[in-house]
Amino acid sequence: MALALLAQAHGLHPAGWMKAPGATDGTNDIDYHVAMAQLAEKGKFDLFFIADTPAARTDNLDAWSRYIPYMNCLEPITLLTALAGHTSRIGLGGTASTSFYEPYNLARLYGSLDHISHGRAAWNVVTSGNNYAARNFGEDKLAPHARRYARAKEFVEIVKALWDTYDDDAVVFDKARGVYFDPAKFHVLDHQGEFFKMHSALNLARCPQGQPVIIQAGASDAGKELAAETAEVVFNSDDTPEAAKAYYDDVKGRMAKFGRTPDEIRVLAGLTPTIGESRWEAEDKHRTLQExxxxxxxxxxxxxxxxxxxxxxxxxxxxxxxxxxxxxxxxxxxxxxxxxxxxxxxxxxxxxxxxYERGNKRVIGTPADVADAMEEWFSLGACDGYMVIFPTLPDGLEAFVAGVVPELQRRGLYKLDYEGTTLREHLGFRRPESRYARAGMKAAG
Ligand SMILES: Cc1cc2nc3c(=O)[nH]c(=O)nc-3n(C[C@H](O)[C@H](O)[C@H](O)COP(=O)(O)O)c2cc1C
Known part of the structure; x- marks a missing residue:
């Protein structure tokens, strides 16, 4: 079972920040985030994930001043890069929008994060879902859904090609000959598409994972197609096992036409646990928050x-x-x-x-109740693991690591320790070969 943590500073519940311990807001405090990432690593989480949108809300401020996710948050790639120096195993994933980045910037940023973290980077591909973001980039509102996804598809293709600019063995660092890299192993991309025109090479050697892991959370038809074609981790948000299983089979069923096999994607179901020592205590916590x-x-x-x-x-x-x-x-x-x-x-x-929980699976109960719910979906084949979305942090994560993780381990559902060092290894993926090496092998064969 794979596990990811959705690590917004105070959790995802709209009132979560009011339950934060102490009087100090940890949102902009790197030490606060470091402690959270280290705790998730202690719990052997595969991925520490930061959701994002490149915008603060600009209207209805009476409401948004009470509901803070995205109103004040550290920029994800900057934060993940800082966390890389304070952790050694946990994967570090963050969202960046294909509607508002340029492929070149993005390839550099996540490629660099992969080097800095020694192979733990992941990029969550989103097309963005609010018009505030559009207005930060010269538009009045988001482009239509289909157009955003068409751009996303071309964007991801370019980013992946740029990550293959250097072959794995291109940098020879040959001081005796005075040659730093082998020009025959350096590939320039010529791209002309609907959205981007590029004559381009990335100024970064191939990264430890070959390519950072690609995450996607497509729920629409276009989103699921993009996931089936390019994603390696997919977040799902359904609140019944039937719907989750249908989504799982749907996304995996679409992969064959892209020459991929179902085991090349891990589908993580959204799970929102409220944990108490007793069911009564958990229900009381939940009710208090809702009110x-x-x-x-x-x-x-x-x-x-x-x-x-x-x-x-x-x-x-x-x-x-x-x-x-x-x-x-x-x-x-x-x-x-x-x-x-x-x-x-x-x-x-x-x-x-x-x-309304944005479709995530809500579980309110003891650590054993949470483990039961996780086991049920997992054994039904409705997911390969979970994206755990705590209503409040850090207390939710503390209770999960102390109670649920050992319970899952006891049941043989969850690893006792990390086996590898890269995120790909945690997820059981091979390191992708460069497209040029692959093409070369085919030509030779
Ligand atoms: C666990 C999870 C995390 C997500 N994180 C983000 C995010 O950080 N930024 C964002 O704009 N959308 C995020 N989304 C939304 C998805 O990218 C996507 O827009 C949504 O699932 C709707 O899919 P569709 O665009 O195919 O309709 C997330 C969805 C899930 C389930």
Whole structure:
């Protein structure tokens, strides 16, 4: 079972930051993040992952001042690079948007992180899901979903080609001959596509993993296609085993047409555990947090994923069906889930914001309850592991490492220690050969 930690400073619950220990905000404190990464490494997590969007919200500040994820956060690649020096085994993954980066910058950044971390880097490919980001880059709103994914596909192809600029043995460092690298093993990319035109070579030797690990969380058709073609870790967010299994089979079933086999992707299901020494204690923690969601925050969360204004609605009435837009342009899956909850469960707006979890599997209970839930999905073949999304941090991670990890180990579901040193090794992947070496071998053979 593979495990990743979604490591936002105070956890993902909108009220999580109010439960942070002590009076000091650790958000911008590197020591706080180091302690969290080291704790995750103690728990043998495969991946420490930072989600991101390149934007603060610029309106509804009364609401966003109470709901802080992404309003104040360290830039992920900078943070991961700092963490690389304080950890030795755990994978270090972060999000960067194909809508707002250029492939060259991105290839350099993650390639460098892979060198600095000795082979532990991972890039989460996203097309971005909010218009605030678009407005930071000269646009009024995000490009249509299909267009963003078309750019993402071309973007990833270029990044992967750039990571192969140098063959593994290209840098000879031959002081006697005065030759630093072998020009025959250095490859210039000529690319002309719909979005990018490049005559380009990366000024960075091939990295320890060959290529950093690619993560994707596509939920739409286009997203799943991109995942099947390029991703190695896929995050899924479904809240029933049937839906998770269907997603798992769907993504893996699409891989063959890209010449890939199902074991080349690890699907990690989103898991939101609230852990207590007793079920009662866990439920009490959960209820307290849900009741702490300020109505302004509840409304803004619903509005963001429903892509509709709900600010004027009475929290204790159902959402009128005519508020539901015909289609989504931001996060398709979240939109579908929230629409289904509105239409099928007939919830009031308040019930909706208290129950909606962006599809993740919510478990509230003792360490054994959490391990049971994890074992169930895993043995059904609905996932290869979990992306653990704690409502509050660092206490959620502390309870998980102290209670759930030993329980999973006792059941033989989870490793007792890291076997390798790179993220690829933790995930059971081979190191990819350079495309040029591969082509050369074919030509010779
Ligand atoms: C665990 C997890 C982490 C994600 N992290 C990010 C992120 O950091 N930034 C982002 O813009 N989207 C993030 N997403 C959203 C996905 O990239 C994607 O937009 C979403 O699942 C909808 O898929 P679609 O774009 O194919 O409709 C994440 C999704 C999941 C399940």
């Amino acid at each position: 702490m969601i300020h109505p302004l925050v509840g409304k803004i969360r619903v509005a963001s994923d429903l892509e509709a204004d709900v600010s004027d609605l009475d929290p204790d009435q159902p959402i009128p069906l005519d508020r539901i837009p015909k289609s989504a342009n931001l996060h398709t899956r979240y939109f579908q889930q929230i629409v289904a909850m509105i239409t099928e469960q007939k919830l009031t707006l308040r019930q909706l914001w208290q129950r």
